[in-house]
Each structure stands twice: as structure tokens, then as C-alpha cells.
Amino acid sequence: MKYILIAALAFASLVNINAQDIKLNEPVKTGGISVMEAFAKRQxxxxxxxxxxxxxxxxxxxxxxxxxxxxxxxxTAPSAQNSQDIDVYVALPNAVYKFDAQANNLILISEGDYRGLAGGKKDNPLPPSILYIVADASTYKPSAYNSIEHITDMNKVDAGIVSQNISIFCSGMGLGTKPRAQMNHAELKKALKLSDSQTLMLNHPVGYLK
Structure with a gap:
């Protein structure tokens, strides 16, 4: 019985160090360079x-x-019809998470390192984090105006706006990033546990510059 108890405690300790939801800090809404300087430095x-x-x-x-x-x-990013159709997923070295803006935390989706599914040059080391931008067509209210083609177009526009927010933030705060469309869609759909209404649009590697 003693050895069973020790084994159980060891297992509990192991579970505790596994990936779990991450409570984010309150965002600091000051600092960085001016907006015009951020545009000038964006690359x-x-x-x-x-x-x-x-x-x-x-x-x-x-x-x-x-x-x-x-x-x-x-x-911070507008969306067509206030559909709020864009979700941001964060791939870190230990797991991939979904950003919950309402609760200001990261919801654990899958344990493991999914940064490599974004592609990139094979001889480059993986960036410390990758943001996956996902559009959800189901957030639009059904109407004669909202054809599949129209919703698809608006998903692309809304994803582009979020992408630009990321780029300008990184430029203004001294971080590096680039928007990319290349990625392993099939494997990421499984890793991110996306529904049929969700589509991967872009990804952004983000890290401190060398």
C-alpha cells in the first residue's frame, strides 16, 4: 500500500507540471514608439x-x-457585422492554446510542439511562439446577404486586419514577426481541434529579435 501511495503521488506531481490553461496578465496599454514610427520600422x-x-x-x-x-x-480589430469571427491560437514549445479575449487567458487545446507545422525554412530554428489566425464562418447571422462567398471574403478581410495589428504591435514594441500563409492545414486542423466552420487563414511567428 505504501508503494502504491508513493506511485500515486508521483503521478499527481507529473500531471501538475503538464501544460494547463494560462492566465494572462492585464495588458499594459502604454509604451512603445509612436504609430508613425511603428509604420516606418515595420518589416x-x-x-x-x-x-x-x-x-x-x-x-x-x-x-x-x-x-x-x-x-x-x-x-481592437473590427469585424464585418461585428461577427467577431477571428480566433487567435498560440503555439508555444509545450502546447497550443486558444486566446480567450473575454476571460483574458489561454485555453489549452493540445499538448505538444506544433510550431513546426507553420512551415518556414528548414534550416532556421523555430521561433519561440507562433500565432495561428483562424476564421469561423458560423459567427455570421444567416441572411440572404450572407452568401458563402461573401462570408469567405469577409473572413479574409477580418483575418488581414488582425494580422496587421500583430505586425504593427511587434514593430512598435521591438519584436519580430512576419505574416505567412504557408502551413500544414490538415495537421493543424487536428492539432487545433478546429470545427468544419473554422478555417486557418494566416500565421505569425513572433519573437525577440537577435
Whole structure:
């Protein structure tokens, strides 16, 4: 019985160190360079330091990308018909998470390293984090106006706006990133546990510059 108890405690300890939901910090809404300087410095970056993003920088990044910035629940990125059709998933070295803007946390989706599914040059080391931008067609209210083609077009526009938010934030805060369309859609759909109404649109490697 003693050995069974010891084994049970050891297993419990192992479970506790596994990936779990991450409570993000409150975003800091000041700092960085001016908007015009951020535009002037914006560029695509492919080489990053291997240092992981701090929880504060990650919190600020996700809020800037598509966080809630008003008491009415609307976000930093507009969306057609206020559909709020864009979700941001975060791939870190230990797991992939979904950003919950309302609760300001990261919901664990799958344990494991899914950064490599975004592609990129094989001889480049993996960036410390990758943001996957996902559009959900089911958030649109059914109407004669909302044809499949129209919803698809709006998904693309809304994903592009979130992508630009990420790029300008990184430029203004001294981080590196680049928008990319290349990725392993089939494997990522399984890893991110996407529904049939959800579509991977873009991904952004993000890290500190070398």
C-alpha cells in the first residue's frame, strides 16, 4: 500500500507540471514608439532569439491582436457585422492554446510542439511562439446577404486586419514577426481541434529579435 501511495503521488506531481490553461496578465496599454514610427520600422523578420516571450509581452501582444478594448465587448480589430469571427491560437514549445479575449487567458487545446507545422525554412530554428489566425464562418447571422462567398471574403478581410495589428504591435514594441500563409492545414486542423466552420487563414511567428 505504501508503494502504491508513493506511485500515486508521483503521478499527481507529473500531471501538475503538464501544460494547463494560462492566465494572462492585464495588458499594459502604454509604451512603445509612436504609430508613425511603428509604420516606418515595420518589416518582416525571420530570425529570432530563442528566448521565450515573457507573459507580459505575450499578454500585450494578444490584446493588441484581437483583445477587448471597450466595455461593450468590442475588440481592437473590427469585424464585418461585428461577427467577431477571428480566433487567435498560440503555439508555444509545450502546447497550443486558444486566446480567450473575454476571460483574458489561454485555453489549452493540445499538448505538444506544433510550431513546426507553420512551415518556414528548414534550416532556421523555430521561433519561440507562433500565432495561428483562424476564421469561423458560423459567427455570421444567416441572411440572404450572407452568401458563402461573401462570408469567405469577409473572413479574409477580418483575418488581414488582425494580422496587421500583430505586425504593427511587434514593430512598435521591438519584436519580430512576419505574416505567412504557408502551413500544414490538415495537421493543424487536428492539432487545433478546429470545427468544419473554422478555417486557418494566416500565421505569425513572433519573437525577440537577435
Amino acid at each position: 518582416s523578420s525571420s530570425e529570432f532569439s530563442d528566448k521565450e516571450l515573457s507573459i507580459q509581452d505575450l499578454s500585450n501582444l494578444l490584446w493588441a491582436a484581437n483583445g477587448i478594448n471597450r466595455e461593450n465587448g468590442k475588440k
